[in-house]
Amino acid sequence: MTTEEAQRRTSGVSATTAANTGEFGIANPARSTAWAGAVQAGARVLPEHARSHNRALVLQALFRAEGLSRADLAREVGLTRVTISDLIGDLINENLVIELGVRTDSRPGKPATMLDINRNGFVVVGLDLSFNSRFRGAVTNLDGTVLHREELDVTGVTGSEAVEATALILERLVAAATAPILGVGVGSPGIVDATGTVLSAPNLGWKDLPLQQILSMRAQLPVQVANDANIAALAERTFGGGGADMMLVRAGRGVGSGLIVGGQQVYGSGSAAGEIGHVMVGTDGGDICVCGKSGCLETWLAIPRIEARLANATTEAERESILREAGERLGIATAPIVGALNLGEVVLSGPSELIDGPLIAAAADTLRDRTMAEFVGDLSVRMTTLGRDIIVLGAVVMVLTGQLGVY
Amino acid sequence: MTTEEAQRRTSGVSATTAANTGEFGIANPARSTAWAGAVQAGARVLPEHARSHNRALVLQALFRAEGLSRADLAREVGLTRVTISDLIGDLINENLVIELGVRTDSRPGKPATMLDINRNGFVVVGLDLSFNSRFRGAVTNLDGTVLHREELDVTGVTGSEAVEATALILERLVAAATAPILGVGVGSPGIVDATGTVLSAPNLGWKDLPLQQILSMRAQLPVQVANDANIAALAERTFGGGGADMMLVRAGRGVGSGLIVGGQQVYGSGSAAGEIGHVMVGTDGGDICVCGKSGCLETWLAIPRIEARLANATTEAERESILREAGERLGIATAPIVGALNLGEVVLSGPSELIDGPLIAAAADTLRDRTMAEFVGDLSVRMTTLGRDIIVLGAVVMVLTGQLGVY
DNA sequence: TTTGTTAGTAAAGGTCACTAACAAACAAAA
DNA sequence: TTTTGTTTGTTAGTGACCTTTACTAACAAA
Known part of the structure; x- marks a missing residue:
């Protein structure tokens, strides 16, 4: 893998990026910047958790309404302009947020610098294994806009062959990515537990298959796996x-x-x-x-x-x-x-x-x-309203939530 | 109201106690020390919120397993001994936690000071309006142990008369309290919204009745109202x-x-x-x-x-x-x-x-x-397994959750 | 008596968000 | 044109919070 490839394939979000470019290194652990991540049953909370929560709030606000300034965000989120500036500074350093230039409309006061999520600075890979005869996948930007699609005929393919097929389509999608990949989301049929293990998927002949772990090792990227219909609901909630x-x-x-x-x-x-x-x-x-x-x-x-x-x-x-x-x-x-x-x-x-x-x-x-x-x-x-892409979009939401805390 | 009565009737938990002893003052607002309270949709989080969350964790740990030392708590909750000591200091000052003396069993090292929730330092009032012909209520300690019961025949009583009946049984329970009252929980039939307003309870002839507000004003205490079956589920979760x-x-x-x-x-x-x-x-x-x-x-x-x-x-x-x-x-x-x-x-x-x-x-x-x-x-x-007291116990859980963040 | 372990406290340090204050940049009124 | 008022974003300093480090007290075991 060339340096450029490593650069492209590895999310630049984490400070540990440099350590993760090795082909056989451990993929970035999913960053649980979402508050929910920190506040799982009986978990202590430190100021740094508050920081990541607030950071996620800022990202969410930028997601929902583009064209916000730091001052707008301060009003929206409820933090002070100082704190927002600080958070935005971090986010700009991580290339997750970009400045769009000064606000053009005429009003008193210093013109505001408009901000936005760097919607094309990263991509997300979504995989849909729910169809019987073909696996589908897409590369999207952070908006959920599909940039590239892949399909793979898997008629009659089950068991470890189906795992290989999943890895293959994932590989193709990763190769097609034009920006660092934030993460990979997979919608699988069957019952999938919180660790991304497919407990049971009769159609694919899977039982207790640690798909998330397998794909994460293969792709050297954060991977999240969940049930197809469940993430379809996520997609509908966020994009529909x-x-x-x-x-x-x-x-x-x-x-x-x-x-x-x-x-x-x-x-x-x-x-x-x-x-x-x-x-x-x-x-x-x-x-x-x-x-x-x-x-x-x-x-x-x-x-x-x-x-x-x-x-x-x-x-x-x-x-x-x-x-x-x-x-x-x-x-x-x-x-x-x-x-x-x-x-x-x-x-x-x-x-x-x-x-x-x-x-x-x-x-x-x-x-x-x-x-x-x-x-x-x-x-x-x-x-x-999301049509056939609903699973892929759900996979995207899963990644956005898991990696950025946005939902 | 005498000073002693005011003392007894007002939860000593809040630092604003002194300001709340007036007969017509505003009752203590429910302290949302629970993390969930602070992290409602899109709310920023400050370090102080982290503090109240951790405080609630300590209280919860003490609730579940009595006979813990500061060091035990540190291991259990994941905070350091220093921080636990600090939190426990606050809780002891507020009379919510008491020291039980040193641990007696023989093992190396300095003997630990055992702690416990001050289970009898406060009481909770629970009201059950779910029966057709009689209102039931109880005073319990923080364990949910019933200390005193009241019943009131309300056959055929509806509308504002039913409100008066509720206020009456509440008054009797408050008078029977032998320790400061942490709060009042009410299980009402019908549909009750998050503000404790009974949107609709046909049997009692109630519609859009702000019961929580009314009782809170009358009793000068934090009051929480919810649907009877819903809080029965809470009771089963916590005590059953x-x-x-x-x-x-x-x-x-x-x-x-x-x-x-x-x-x-x-x-x-x-x-x-x-x-x-x-x-x-x-x-x-x-x-x-x-x-x-x-x-x-x-x-x-x-x-x-x-x-x-x-x-x-x-x-x-x-x-x-x-x-x-x-x-x-x-x-x-x-x-x-x-x-x-x-x-x-x-x-x-x-x-x-x-x-x-x-x-x-x-x-x-x-x-x-x-x-x-x-x-x-x-x-x-x-x-x-909770029998006829299930609603009253649910009301207790509601108060414990609302006032202390324990669940 | 010595050694090692455990409990609890004290002091110092780092993180985080806040307040206060300010410069920059603009519109509108004088 | 000058003045006034508004808005933005930054700098400096403060307080809250938890951590690490270091300490004392109290005990068991050798």
């Missing part, structure tokens, strides 16, 4: 305008979901939050599922199942009835969740030609019928 | 051995629940989290509910409904069948919630002669049948 109490349901080969409760991602007692595909819906039977039960949500909502039913439909009315039934079943299954968590939003992700129409309308109707209007009156049931 | 991902379902006149997700209480987008009584269960109809729908969870699980059905049962088998059906319906309704949140525990609260038996067994069976064993394999479905 999702609220603080939200559920994202993803219909594909199977059915999964991700939950944001009180602004926080839900992980669950066994890292299996969102796994609603094999919850039985209703009390009137249903088709047999691969899991052995009858009438699982997946038998109603999985895309192959819907397509199979639609294949027998001859009229438009039949087609609509099939889609409405799928939506109804989704409504029946999610009504207790929406009620118990008092969710404000249910967002759907999947092929829009099937989902965005009678299905989603029926789901909304059913949800309203089966819950108390007083509690869920302003419930919004809608399609995601 | 509940885990970090847990649901507590409370069957009474109606059906409510409280959720702990990732160790945090769930509030919901409209402060209505846990309201599952009027979620429809199954797809095969059911009795008409007061809300107009058919087959709401309440029509299956509310105690009056169960009792009405049992009145017609002649044999033990019939009785058991009725209870099993109620449990099944509970299982059907909660299965999607347990699956989506990957809960580790479902705890029931209510009259144990009805719930603790076929009902809970059927609920557990149904939950396991309708979810994926792989995800909820170690799901525990059980009765609360």
Whole structure:
């Protein structure tokens, strides 16, 4: 690896950069500048943690509204101009923030120096392993704007071959990066624990696979791995305008979901939050599922199942009835969740030609019928606006949160 | 009010005590020493916030394991002995911590001075407004040990009369306090927002009632109000051995629940989290509910409904069948919630002669049948161990959390 | 008596954000 | 044009906080 490559491949954020350019060195540990990182259950807090929290706040403010001056930030965040200047000084040194020049509009006082996140100074790599037959990945800037895409056919590929395929597409993406890589985010199907170990992903034949560790060693970069539907919820929250109490349901080969409760991602007692595909819906039977039960949500909502039913439909009315039934079943299954968590939003992700129409309308109707209007009156049931990139974007959010504390 | 009374009634925790003894002064604002309080969305963090967080950690450690020395605390919390000594100095000055004497067991080195929370130095007042015909309340020490109880018949009492009744029982409890009162916690039925305003409590005829503000003014004490089932979940978490991902379902006149997700209480987008009584269960109809729908969870699980059905049962088998059906319906309704949140525990609260038996067994069976064993394999479905005091204890937890940051 | 260990305190040092004060740069009024 | 007032960003000094280092007190074991 040449020096330039090392330069490009290694995030310049950490002060330990120089030590990490060796091919077999240890990758940068994920910097938990997010406050949440410091305040995990029963962790002491030092002034330096306050500093990283405030630093993350500044970055967040710059993320959300571009074109802020130091004084603007001071007002926004609540710190003094002095402290903001100090923090911004650090951030500029780390090349995370840049000065855009003086504010042009005419008003009294010294003209302000406009600042912004260095949106193109770093890139993020996002990987989507959720499709059955192909892995997808992208290089994005810090905005989530896709700069480069890669796809890889993985039909029938499982086990360690699938790991190799993941490493291969990651390698290609890393090679395509035009700026230092802040980190790598991976959305994997199955159950993924907090350490990025895939506890179980039947489709890929993975069990207790420490994917984060493997990829991090290979790429010499900070890597974060999480469940695909879960990070889709993250993406919707950050880039799709999702609220603080939200559920994202993803219909594909199977059915999964991700939950944001009180602004926080839900992980669950066994890292299996969102796994609603094999919850039985209703009390009137249903088709047999691969899991052995009858009438699982997946038998109603999985895309192959819907397509199979639609294949027998001859009229438009039949087609609509099939889609409405799928939506109804989704409504029946999610009504207790929406009620118990008092969710404000249910967002759907999947092929829009099937989902965005009678299905989603029926789901909304059913949800309203089966819950108390007083509690869920302003419930919004809608399609995601992020389309097929939602997993990749979720991976980006994961990296931004993990490395910069931005969310 | 005499000086002694003022002394007793006012928490000695705050440095502003002297200013708050006036009959019509403003009560101590709730001290948010908890870190969560300081780190609400987008709040800057100063070194002093770190201090209060660490202080709360020390208090928590002392709460959980009594008989710790300063050096033990240093090891436990991760701060140095010097810092712990400093924090403990403050806490002893505020009478929140006491020295128990030197450790007696024989080991090398200087014998340690044992410390403990001053468990009887302060009391907490808890109020339970959840019963239809009577308000209940208790004075407890910081352990949650009940020192004194009060009950008040409120059959048919609603609206402002119910507020007066609440104030009356609170007054009696305050008069019975034998130590400075740390704060007052109130568990109210209905929907209660973060400011302690009862947005809606049909049974009591309350709507947009700022109960926390009213009681706080009357009693000149910090008051916190929340939904009854929600704080029951808090109680179960702190005093009942509940885990970090847990649901507590409370069957009474109606059906409510409280959720702990990732160790945090769930509030919901409209402060209505846990309201599952009027979620429809199954797809095969059911009795008409007061809300107009058919087959709401309440029509299956509310105690009056169960009792009405049992009145017609002649044999033990019939009785058991009725209870099993109620449990099944509970299982059907909660299965999607347990699956989506990957809960580790479902705890029931209510009259144990009805719930603790076929009902809970059927609920557990149904939950396991309708979810994926792989995800909820170690799901525990059980009765609360806290009995009728659960709401009062929840109120205590709320005060401990709000005033001391302990949870 | 000596040695080693543990508890708690004291002093010094570094980090962090604050207040106060100031120069630079501008608009608008005089 | 000069003066006044406003806004920005920086410098200097202060206080809060936790750490490291160093110390004394008190004990067990050899």
